[in-house]
Amino acid sequence: MEMGRCIFYHSGMGVVMAAVVCMTACHSKERGQVSAPVPEISVAKPLVMPVTLHKSYPGYLVSEKTVNLVARVNGYLQSVSFAPGSMVQKGSLLFTIEPTLYQDQVSQAEAGVKSAEAKLSYARNSYARMREAAQSDAISKIDLIQAESNVQQAEAALKDANAQLTTARTNLGYCYIRAPFTGRVSRSLFDVGSYISGAVQATTLATLYQDDKVYAYFNIEDNQYLRMIMASPEGELRGRMPKEVKLSFQEPLSEEYVGRLDYLSPNVELSTGTLNVRAEIDNPKGELKSGLYVTISLPYGENSEAVLVRDASIGTDQLGKYVYLVNDSNRVVYRHIETGELVNDTLREVVKGVDANDRYVTKALLKVRDGMLIAPVESKD
Template identity: 70%
Template sequence: MTKFVFHHSVLYLLPALLLLAGCRQKEAQTQQPIQKISVAYPEVKPITLHKKYPGYLSSEQTVNLVARVNGYLQKIAYEPGNVVPAGTLLFVIEPTLYQESVNQSEAAVKSAEAKLDYAQNNYTRMKEAAQEDAISEIDLIQSRTNVEAAQAALKEARAQLATARTNLSYCYVKAPYRGRVSRSQYDVGNYINGSLQATTLATLYQDDKMYAYFNIEDNQYLKMMMASPEKVSEGRLPKEITLTFQQPLAKEYVGKLDYLSPNIQLSTGTMTVRAQVDNPEGELKSGLYVTISLPYGKNDSAVMVKDASIGTDQLGKYLYLVNDSNKVVYRHIEVGELVADTLREVTSGLTGNDRYVTKALLKVREGMTVDPVIDK
C-alpha cells in the first residue's frame, strides 16, 4: 500500500517539473548575448577658440570711370573683365571741339605774350625818355599800366589754355591704377552728356588685395580684450582670420586683421572689423559673401569627442557613457566649437576619464550592459 502512494506522488509532480524545465529553457533561449560596443576616451588638448561670422569681400580700391565732357563715345579700347595696367586708355569721347578750344587758347596765349613783350619794351623806352623829361609823368604811368594789363591778359590766357587742355584730357578716360575693368555702360556711338553731371562709363577694381568686412558683438570684443588687452586697446587685433565659402576652394585664404572700428553701433551693438586678404590670382571677387572664423582665445585643456558620437534630443546634446560596471549611462552635455572637422569640444558634462560610445548609438539604451571595445 505504501509503495502505491509513492508512485502516485511522482506521477503527480512530473508535469510541474516538466513545466519548470521548459520555462528555464525558454529563458535561456530569450536571453541576448552581451553586445560589443565601440567606446573611446575623450581627447584632452589645448585648442584655439574661434567664432564664425558672416562677411563680405570688397576690392582694395574701387573707382567709377566717369565722363566729364559732352560728346559722342568714339572708342572703347579694352576687353571687359580683363586686367589693365595703370594709365591704359579705356575710352575716347569725341575730342574735336576740345582740341579746337586748345588750339584757340594756345593762339590767345601767343598773342598775349606778344602784347606783353610790346608793352614791356614800350615801358622801357618811356622810362628812358622820362629821365630826359621828354614825356610827361602821366605818359609813364600809362605805359606801366599797359604792362600790368598785358601781364594780366597773359595770365588769363594761360588759365584758359590750362582749362582747355584739362577738358581735352577728359576726352581720354584712362585707368588710374592697375585693375580689372567692368563692361562699358554705353556702346560706341552714344552721346555722353558729362559736363553737367559726371556719367559713369565703367568701374575699375583693384583686386590684388581684398578687404573682408564683418561685425562682431560688443561682448565678443570684451572677450578679446580679456585675451589680449594691450593689442586690442591699441586698436590692433592679435589674430588672423580664415575664410570659407559656400563652395570650398582649392586654396585656403587667410586674412590679417587691420581695422577695428572706434565705436560700437548703438542700433546693433556691434563693431565693424576688417581684414586684408591677398588675392594674387584674382580668384576672389568684390561682393562675394564669406564665412569668417575669428580666433578669440585659448582653452589649454579642452575635452574633445568625436562629433558623430553626439546625439540630439529635446533636452539638447547628449552622449552615451559606459561606467565601470559596463552599463550604458545617458549624459546631457554642453558643446563648443568643431575642431578639425571631426572633433567637438565639450564644455560641460564630461571629463577626460569618461568612456563614451562612439558608434551604433541606436543600438544602446540607458542601463544596458555592454562589452566595451576601445575604438582606435
C-alpha cells in the first residue's frame, strides 16, 4: 500500500500507526511549500537635470528709511496730530510743542533787526555828511574816522540782529514737528500735556518708517565668497553676483518676495570671518516690517547633471538621510546618502549615494526592509 510515497508492509496496529505518521508528514510538507506573496512596490529612476545651487542664510529686514521724530526745544506738548501706526504724508504736522514763548522771541528779534537797520541808516547818513564837511576842513579827521567806525559797528549790529532772528525762527520751527517723508508712524512716546526737555538733548517722540521698499541684511562666509570668485572666469565677484535672491519666512505670506542684491561690504569682518550683503525688496502691500527675521536663499553655482529623487522618498535615521534602492535581483538595498538642493519643492538633489541608473523605492518606506524581495512597479507619478 502506498500513500504520499509511504509504503506499508505490515498489517495490524503497526500499520495504523505508520499511516498516521506518514499523513502528518505529508501535510507538513504541503504547508511548507506555500510561500508569502511578493509585494508590489513603486520604484523610479532619478531625474538628471541642471540645477542652480543655493545656500540659505539668516537675515533681518530694515525699512528703506527710518527717522526718529525728535523734539529740540523745551515746552509742553500741545497736540499729537496722528493716529498711532497710521500712514502720514510728507510735510504733515505731527506734534506741536508750546510755540508761544518762541513766537515772542521771534517778535523781539524782528524788533531788534528793525532797530539795527535804523541805527545803520543813521550812521551811514552821518558818515556821508562828515565826508562832505571834511572836504572843506569843517571837521577834524578824528571825527570822520569815528563816523566811519559807527557805520561799521551798526553793520555788525545788524548782522547780529539778523542772526538772532534766524535762531528765533528756527526754534519756533522746532515747535512744529512735521513728517520728513511719507511713511508709517509709530505710537507717540509722550501724551499731550507732557513737558518735553529737548533743548539740551534731542528727545525722541515717535519713529517714522518708509517701507515701500525694505532691505534684507545678511552675512556670507569668507570661504563662500572665495568659492564664488573661483566660479567666475574673470575672478570678479561683482560680475558673478546673482541679480536676485529669494526670501522665506517661518510662515508663508500672501506672495513670494524676491530681493535684488545691491551691496557687498568692501571688507571681511575679522571677528566673524564674514562679509555683509544687502538685498532690496519691493513691499507694495506693507506686509514686510522692519526687524522681521527672514531666510535668504542665495544662488552661488550650477550643477549641470544633478541627480534628483523625490524628497518624500528620503528617510531619516540615526545615520542621517537614506533611500531604499532596488538591485537587479529585485531586492531592497538600504543606502545612506548625502542630500543637497531642494528643487520645485518636491525633488531633492542627491550629492552622494545614488547614481542616475539606480532604481529607488518611491512610496511605502515602512513596508520594505534591507534585503527584502519585491515586485517593482514603475511609478507614473
